[in-house]
Amino acid sequence: MVAAPRLAALVEQFLGGPLPVRLRAWDGSEAGPPDGPVIVVRHRRALRRLLFRPGELGLARAWVSGEIDVEGDLYEVLDRVTWLLGERPQVGTGRLLAAARDLLALSRAVPVPPPVPNEEVPRRSGPLHSLRRDRQAISHHYDVGNDFYELVLGPSMVYSCAVWSPETESLTDAQTAKLDLICRKLALRDGQRLLDVGCGWGSLVLHAARHYGVSAVGITLSEEQAAYARERVAKEGLEDRVEIRVQDYRETADGPYDAISSVGMAEHVGAARYREYATRLFGLLRPGGRLLNHQIARRPIPGREKSYRVDPFIDAYVFPDGELAPVGSTIGQLERVGFEVRDAESLREHYALTLRQWVRNLEENWAQAVRLTSPGRARVWRLYMAASALSFERGRIGVNQILAVRATESGASGLPLRPRAWTEQS
Incomplete structure (x- = not known):
């Protein structure tokens, strides 16, 4: 029973210091500090995955397959081994070859495993961010069962960061506060037309129609989201004021709208298409209308601004073809097509x-989550959400609500002289 000490020595060689967590190997051996969480390597195949795809993607495949697990606090494990997720020190070629030999010896004659569970890998075809490929990417992430999303998101069925305060009592209350904040920023009022780009399960358009009297159109590429949202609209008797479409933003041409919201959708657009996205929304908005763009942003690393690459785990298992941009780049793109950006509010801690x-x-309803999807999909979600929470907490990524206007020819914006007037509920 020597696998864990050998594996621990290999890890410490990379770290240049002691192992940050305890390891338990498939042979029952253990190594590392006695206190704190434990990483359990259940099968030698996990090592083969690291040989085949070194770094984050190999680890993710082992996690999704159940060959690596955690006993104890998952957040603490992720925090302690951040280096395994892309921030480890640079290692020379000689040391890498030595590590590969050690991993090969530990894994013995276990065959190279397939890079899946098959059902968790997105099917992609066609040019990047083409209409067809974007539909495939959206379907992979969102068409996994509305019952599963109800379990994770709760009754609000809102899949973007909520807005919290010290007085907030529940996730539902925090999501309602976020929906209302968006409506106030857009200055919605009775009789206006609202377009919600990437409407999800319809929560924002329903809130806007119910409480602000607008006529709302919600568009999504997810068939399952659209079906769920339409049921909600019918149940509330709002068919005369809310329309849900399965439609791409590039296919929407029935403007002008008085206001446009895009909440958690622009991350799917991609850098190559962002100018087209901004231009399309500008053209759909009437002069004097407002845009609320709610979008996750990456923090650029000084000196490495041009070295950005899509996170391999997120791209392979979570959001195929998704891309993050710095908030300054997003504001610049919106301004280039004619928008006047009037406010940008960071909600980073709220997303954590x-x-x-x-x-x-998810954890409290684990057995049901596995039943509704698959063991692999449930593990994907647990890892991606926990790691994302830490990324927001540590400031590696952020999320911002950008309010922009399409000013009139006279330059009138329609905004109040006092900034942030929408923070006060009327």
């Missing part, structure tokens, strides 16, 4: 709180 609640919902 939201993700932790989603993880809690």
